[in-house]
Amino acid sequence: MQHQIIGDDIQAVVLALNPGEAVRAEAGAMLYMTDSIEMNTTVGTGGEGGMMGALMSGLKRAVSGDSFFITTFTAQGQSGQVAFAGPYPGKIMPMHLNETGTLLCQRDSYLCSDTQVDVSIGFTRKFGAGFFGGEGFILQKLSGSGTAYIHSGGGILPYDLAAGQSLRVDTGCLVAMTESIDYDIQMARGVKNMLFGGEGLFFAHLKGPGRVWLQILPFSRLANRIIAAGSLGGAEQSRGVGGLGGNLLGGLISGE
Numbered sequence: 001m002q003h004q005i006i007g008d009d010i011q012a013v014v015l016a017l018n019p020g021e022a023v024r025a026e027a028g029a030m031l032y033m034t035d036s037i038e039m040n041t042t043v044g045t046g047g048e049g050g051m052m053g054a055l056m057s058g059l060k061r062a063v064s065g066d067s068f069f070i071t072t073f074t075a076q077g078q079s080g081q082v083a084f085a086g087p088y089p090g091k092i093m094p095m096h097l098n099e100t101g102t103l104l105c106q107r108d109s110y111l112c113s114d115t116q117v118d119v120s121i122g123f124t125r126k127f128g129a130g131f132f133g134g135e136g137f138i139l140q141k142l143s144g145s146g147t148a149y150i151h152s153g154g155g156i157l158p159y160d161l162a163a164g165q166s167l168r169v170d171t172g173c174l175v176a177m178t179e180s181i182d183y184d185i186q187m188a189r190g191v192k193n194m195l196f197g198g199e200g201l202f203f204a205h206l207k208g209p210g211r212v213w214l215q216i217l218p219f220s221r222l223a224n225r226i227i228a229a230g231s232l233g234g235a236e237q238s239r240g241v242g243g244l245g246g247n248l249l250g251g252l253i254s255g256e
Helices: 050-063 127-132 191-196 219-254
Strands: 002-006 012-017 022-026 030-033 037-042 070-075 080-085 090-096 103-105 110-114 117-123 138-144 147-153 156-161 166-170 174-178 182-187 202-207 210-215
Touching (some): 012 090, 012 110, 030 070, 110 117, 117 147, 147 174, 147 210, 156 166, 166 210
Antiparallel strands (some): 022 110, 030 080, 090 147, 103 138, 117 138, 174 210
């Protein structure tokens, strides 16, 4: 399977499949597929041990922020192409698990993968990280030996941490990390920083060894700015309409 990532700030990944090759993706991520690609939507991947195992696998994915169903795209008879795109502006990055090992990702960052990747749930190891870490108790766990494609808001910034080295990160900016990273939450220092710093009350405290991937523009931050701009525009529009009404009324009273 070969891939090509196209686009700049809004990206898609195009996968070229040989006959018999398959790729899995979250429901709704597909952009296009050629005639030789057959799509099959199920609740499991076929290796969970019967219907109950497949249902449990679907429930685990749903709890981790992924879709309950998983869709498999297979090239039947001849080569074909299938493409996937993220749900909001950002970057797509291939993650080769035979190089990185098992990854823990933020909810809904998983886009697609080959059939050698298992998508499940991974609980944060510390109680405070579960409550205040921004991603909750449950993260997505990507394991196996294949290639997965993850999507982030804005660009992706990788950062390597040596043994004992630590990094404080805005909780919404953490998109993925290797399983060797020790993940906890720290409260911002100083009352003024907590109340007026604009970064929230807590930081994600990451301790090496391992690698982390940070997203430069989390979708939640972008959505907050859009909502704020919409509210401001509505208020300005209301003031404009009110001012127009006042001017009309004043003109009628004055006889102009």
